[in-house]
Amino acid sequence: MHSLEQALEKILATALPLRPETVALADAFGRIAVAETTSPVNLPPTDNSSVDGYAVLADDLKTAGSQSPVALVLAGSSPAGVPFGGTLASGTCVRVFTGSVLPHLADAIVMQEDVKVLPDDPAKIQFFEPIKLWENIRFLGEDVRKEARLVGIYEKITAPRLGLLAAAGIEEVLCFRRPEVGLIATGGELREAGAPMEPGTIYESNRISLSALARQAGAAPKVFPLISDDLTATKRALEQAFAVCDAVVTTGGVSVGEMDWVRTAFTEIGGELDLWQVAMRPGKPFAFGRRAGKLFFGLPGNPVSAMVTFFLLVRPALLRLQGAQEVEPPRQRAVLAKELANPGDSRHFMRVTMDSSGRARPAGKQASHVLSATARSHGLVDVPPATTLPAGAVVEVLRWD
Numbered sequence: 001m002h003s004l005e006q007a008l009e010k011i012l013a014t015a016l017p018l019r020p021e022t023v024a025l026a027d028a029f030g031r032i033a034v035a036e037t038t039s040p041v042n043l044p045p046t047d048n049s050s051v052d053g054y055a056v057l058a059d060d061l062k063t064a065g066s067q068s069p070v071a072l073v074l075a076g077s078s079p080a081g082v083p084f085g086g087t088l089a090s091g092t093c094v095r096v097f098t099g100s101v102l103p104h105l106a107d108a109i110v111m112q113e114d115v116k117v118l119p120d121d122p123a124k125i126q127f128f129e130p131i132k133l134w135e136n137i138r139f140l141g142e143d144v145r146k147e148a149r150l151v152g153i154y155e156k157i158t159a160p161r162l163g164l165l166a167a168a169g170i171e172e173v174l175c176f177r178r179p180e181v182g183l184i185a186t187g188g189e190l191r192e193a194g195a196p197m198e199p200g201t202i203y204e205s206n207r208i209s210l211s212a213l214a215r216q217a218g219a220a221p222k223v224f225p226l227i228s229d230d231l232t233a234t235k236r237a238l239e240q241a242f243a244v245c246d247a248v249v250t251t252g253g254v255s256v257g258e259m260d261w262v263r264t265a266f267t268e269i270g271g272e273l274d275l276w277q278v279a280m281r282p283g284k285p286f287a288f289g290r291r292a293g294k295l296f297f298g299l300p301g302n303p304v305s306a307m308v309t310f311f312l313l314v315r316p317a318l319l320r321l322q323g324a325q326e327v328e329p330p331r332q333r334a335v336l337a338k339e340l341a342n343p344g345d346s347r348h349f350m351r352v353t354m355d356s357s358g359r360a361r362p363a364g365k366q367a368s369h370v371l372s373a374t375a376r377s378h379g380l381v382d383v384p385p386a387t388t389l390p391a392g393a394v395v396e397v398l399r400w401d
Ligand code: AMP
Pocket: 185, 186, 187, 189, 190, 202, 203, 204, 205, 206, 207, 251, 252, 253, 254, 255, 300, 301, 302, 303
C-alpha cells in the first residue's frame, strides 16, 4: 500500500511531457509554451496619441490662458490607421484620435474636451492653457521592445498572454501536445442512458464526469464503449485504447473480487503495473502502470472514488504530460463551520461546500457512492485517520475548479 504522496511521486516520475507541436494562436489557449517567443516588433510600433484631441507644439501654448486663448490653424486630420503625412509647423495643430500616429515634430496632444471650435471659424482651434511636453503621448516600444520576451519556456498561454502575442503579430506558438486520454468503464451492471433500467442495472456515469475533469486539465478525452466483467473483453478494450491514446483510464474492476479483471488484463497485454492500492478514502483500489511509454490508471468504480482519484492522481499526470510545472490542485483556505469527523483508519478526502465568506461544511453523506453530496461540493478536505477537525478549524479546500 502506498501513501498518496508516494503514488503521486511515482506517477510524476513517469509522466514526461509529450512531443511539442506548432499550434495557431486560436488553438493555444491553456497550453504550455515549449520555447520562448520574442517580439518581432515594438509595441506601440510608433509614438501615438492616447486621447482624442489635437497634436500641437507645446511651445505654441506657453502663453495660453482662460481669458487669453491661443488659436492654432487646423493643418489636417489623422484618423485611426491614416498617419498625417506632413510636418507640424508652429502655429498649427492636427486633429488626432486615440491611437493616431503622432504627427512629425508634434510634442503634445491636447484633449478635445479642453479646446473650443468656433462655429464661424472651424479652421482655427482655441486653446486655453499651456500643456506639458509629451502630454497624452504613448511612446514607441514603451509597452514591448522589439526582441523582448513575450512568453517564456514552460509558461502557460493565458488569455492575457494570447492578447500580447496577437498584438505582436505572432501567428503560431510551439506548445506541448495535449494528451489524448482514453476512458473505459467496466461493469456488467452498467447501461448507457436511454436503455431501460432493468433489475440489477445502473446508468454509467464515470466516463462523463472524468471526461469533464480531463478537459478541465487540458486533456482530450476519448470515450470507449462499455465493457462487461470479462477478461477477454477487457484486454481487447485496453489494447484498442492504448493504440490511440497517450493515457488510458479505466473505472471499476480493479479491486479484489474474482470479477475484477482490469489488473490481470493490463499485465496480460504487456503492461507493467507500478502500484496498486493507495492509503486513502475514497479510492483505495487505485492502480497505475505503464505500457510502451503510455500511462495506465485503473480507478475504482464507485463514482466518487473515481472522481477523487482522477482529481488527485490522474489530473497531475495529465498536466505534466502537457509540460505544466504546477500540477497541484487549486487550494483555498476556509474555516470549518461544522466539524469534519473521520473515525476511519485511513485519511479521508471529505467533500465540502464553501460559502462566499470562506466557511466550509460537509457537503452531505461521505460514502463513495453518494453522488448528490459530491455534486453539491466545491472541493475536498484531507482529514487524517481517526481525526475530528472541529468547527472553527482552518482547513485547505482542494477545489474541483
Ligand atoms: P467496482 O469498482 O467495479 O467494484 O464498482 C464499485 C461500485 O461502483 C459498484 O456499485 C458499481 O456498480 C459502481 N460503478 C462501477 N463503475 C461505474 C460507472 N462507470 N458508473 C457508475 N457506477 C459505477
